[in-house]
Amino acid sequence: MKEKFQYVLDTFNQVYNLDLTQNEISYGLEPTAKIHIKQGRTTALERKQAYFPDKNQIIWKIWNHREIPFFFDSENTEIYTEVDGTHIINYDIIASSFFLLSGWQEYFSTEKDSYGRFRCEDSYQYKLGIMSIPVVNYYFDILKTIWEINTKKTVPLKNWNGSKFAACLTHDIDTCESGWIQGSFHAIKKHHFITPIILASKKLFNQDVWFNFNEILNIEKQFGAKSTFFFLAQNKPNLRIKNADYSIEKSKFETVFNKITSHGSEIGLHGSTGTHTNLEMLIRDKNKIKLSINGNRFHFLLFDIKKTPQVIDNAGFRYDSSLGFAESFGFRNSFCFPFRPFDIQKDKSFGYYEIPLVLMDGTLQKYLHLSPSDSIEKIIPVFEEVIKFKGVITILWHNSHFSNYKYPGWKDTYIGILSKCKERFGLLDSCSNILDIYLNG
Numbered sequence: 001m002k003e004k005f006q007y008v009l010d011t012f013n014q015v016y017n018l019d020l021t022q023n024e025i026s027y028g029l030e031p032t033a034k035i036h037i038k039q040g041r042t043t044a045l046e047r048k049q050a051y052f053p054d055k056n057q058i059i060w061k062i063w064n065h066r067e068i069p070f071f072f073d074s075e076n077t078e079i080y081t082e083v084d085g086t087h088i089i090n091y092d093i094i095a096s097s098f099f100l101l102s103g104w105q106e107y108f109s110t111e112k113d114s115y116g117r118f119r120c121e122d123s124y125q126y127k128l129g130i131m132s133i134p135v136v137n138y139y140f141d142i143l144k145t146i147w148e149i150n151t152k153k154t155v156p157l158k159n160w161n162g163s164k165f166a167a168c169l170t171h172d173i174d175t176c177e178s179g180w181i182q183g184s185f186h187a188i189k190k191h192h193f194i195t196p197i198i199l200a201s202k203k204l205f206n207q208d209v210w211f212n213f214n215e216i217l218n219i220e221k222q223f224g225a226k227s228t229f230f231f232l233a234q235n236k237p238n239l240r241i242k243n244a245d246y247s248i249e250k251s252k253f254e255t256v257f258n259k260i261t262s263h264g265s266e267i268g269l270h271g272s273t274g275t276h277t278n279l280e281m282l283i284r285d286k287n288k289i290k291l292s293i294n295g296n297r298f299h300f301l302l303f304d305i306k307k308t309p310q311v312i313d314n315a316g317f318r319y320d321s322s323l324g325f326a327e328s329f330g331f332r333n334s335f336c337f338p339f340r341p342f343d344i345q346k347d348k349s350f351g352y353y354e355i356p357l358v359l360m361d362g363t364l365q366k367y368l369h370l371s372p373s374d375s376i377e378k379i380i381p382v383f384e385e386v387i388k389f390k391g392v393i394t395i396l397w398h399n400s401h402f403s404n405y406k407y408p409g410w411k412d413t414y415i416g417i418l419s420k421c422k423e424r425f426g427l428l429d430s431c432s433n434i435l436d437i438y439l440n441g
Contacts, residue, residue, distance in 0.1 A: 001027070001042055001094070003347040008097045010349070011339050012140050014439070016155050025143070027094050031086050035150050037143070040072030040092030048344065050108035051099070058128070061091070064388075068138045069128055071096045080146055087150045093139035100124075100136050100334040102342040103323075106305045115239065115300060120325040123332070131330030132382045137337075137389045157390040158337075159441055163427035165387045166434045167418075168355060168394040169220065169227035170321065172270050172297060175245040175400055176211045209403050213256050216402055217263050219411075223418045225428030226265045228321075230297045233285035234272035241273045241300055248288055257291060266430040268295040268321075275311075276302040276322075282315045294318040294432045297396075301326055301357070309341045313350045319435055321394055324357025327367045329379060332356060336391030338438055355431050358382060360396040361410055372409030376416050387424055392434060 005027050013020055026033035044051035051071075059070045061079055072095040080089045099105070106118045113119050125131045144155050160166045213229070220227055231253075232244035246253075257267055269289060275282040276298045286293055296317050298308070303322050312320050323332045333339070333356055340349040359382065364375045386393045395417065401410040421428055427437075 001039065001046060004045060004098045004102075004342075005094050007340075007342055007349055008094050008101070011097075011101065012143060014339075015137075015140060015158065015337055016144060017158075017441075018155065020147070025147075031088060034085065035087050035089075035143075035146055037089045037094055038073075038092060040070075040095050041074065042072055042092065042095045045095060045098065045104070051104060052108075055128070059091070063138050064141055066133060066138060068133070068135050069096075069124075069130065071099055071124075079142060087146045089142060089146060093142055097136045097139045098342070101339060102344060103305050103333060104344070107344055115241070115302060116304065117300075117302060118305070120327040123325075125330065125332065125334060126328065130334065131325075131328050132385065133334070134331045134336040134385055134389065134391065135334040137335060137385075137391065141389070158438070160390065160427040160434075160437060161441070164425040165390050166392045166427045166429065166437070167421045168321075168392055168431055168434050169225055169418075169428055170268075170297070170357075170394060170396050170431065171216065171227060171229045172299070172396055172398055173229055173231045173244075173246075174242075174270070174299070174398060176213075177208050177246045209405050210400050212399055212402050213259060216399060217259065217265065219402075219415060220265070220418070220428070221263065223422055223428055225418060226263065226430045226433060227428075228266040228268045228295065228431040229260055230268040230270035230295075231289065232270045232272050232299060233288040238273040239302075243272045243299065254290075257289075261291075264430075266295075266432050267291050267293065268297065268431065269293050269317075271296050271298040271302075273299050273302060277304050277307045277311060279311045279314050282311055286315060286317075295355075296320050296322070297357070298322045309343065309350050309352075312352050317352050319353045319355050319431060321355040321357055321431055323354050324360065324394070324396075326360065326363060329359045329363050329382060331358065336386045336389055336393065338392065338435055353435060355392065355394055355435065357396060358386075358393045361398055361401045361407075361414070364413075365401070365407070365410065372413040375413050376420065379417075380420075383420065383424070387426075392438070394431075 024033055025035050027037045028039050053071055059073050059076055060067050070091040072092040077090050109122055111122045120126050148155055231248055233248050235244040235247055269286050271282055272285055275285055301322050325332055338353040338355045341354050342349050364370045397414045401407045
């Protein structure tokens, strides 16, 4: 467990800007430091075996006003005790943190959806009702609190240039040339027969209603916000999934890219279908955008935990932001900060950072069937969790959802979310900028 312990400790240190070592925090059967974490039943982790504990094997305890699960312990006791000046954490927060951060359940699960994705309904986050709780942050808060008690020093939370948390704003550009068609079909279903004429007329003058980058930038400018736009580089279907309805190589996208970057926002790659397991395809997509590209998010959130992280690393990306569930908002890895994914086979972390995807417009509209007006109230608890730990919430709002044609009301929901963020003193920025602050702040 030494490598896994170091991985969790490194992630903890990054959150709190500390440099604690295994000499200062001991982990195992017997204490060797003033702060000691008891080791639980970690045989499966050590032998790289599947581990799916039954609900009756999971112990629940309250910490920081929230009931949280512990996955590797058998004795129901106090979370921590003090013995002769040594503070002992009686639950294996190292194994539980690693289990969730590494995606161990995902790695060994054989259940996939029709696109080969790990299903939300099969995750412990969903089964235990903790999707909206960044449980790993609570484990880290236990260790931070015990360190403060033991050392009589205060550990400050993350400083986001004076803001209380960070909202990472992103847009996946799947479609920007067919708003006139989809908007027309939607209007006809509602017996609005004038709308198709209006949309077709605009299209004749090369003004598709979903080619709305200026509108998005202007909205964000009002809030002093910057964002990341992920563009698809392929427009041919693959794996039974449509890719872009546009060609990234058309000259007008050079103008779009210039507008986005001059605003201070970022261009990223929206890896086309199949690139999540094919390095050559992913590099080819990346090279089609004639800019320096730091980050990626895969189309349809395609992700194979046994293959995709190595593909991302080998393609030279600094970050990825694909790890979220389409079916539910919340924390797929139970963590509200960027983190390095872990190579389970090689027992070491990958080189890139994952910026977890927490909230997507399609989740609210398509999967949860919420109305625009009801959505903000539903997601406030997730924001409260992020604010509690001064963490990061990554938001995906497609450019199509800024249009009242087919998606009426969702632009106002996005504006409402930005307003809530500003009210709570959130930093509204792009993936790259937020990662810079996280690593250097």
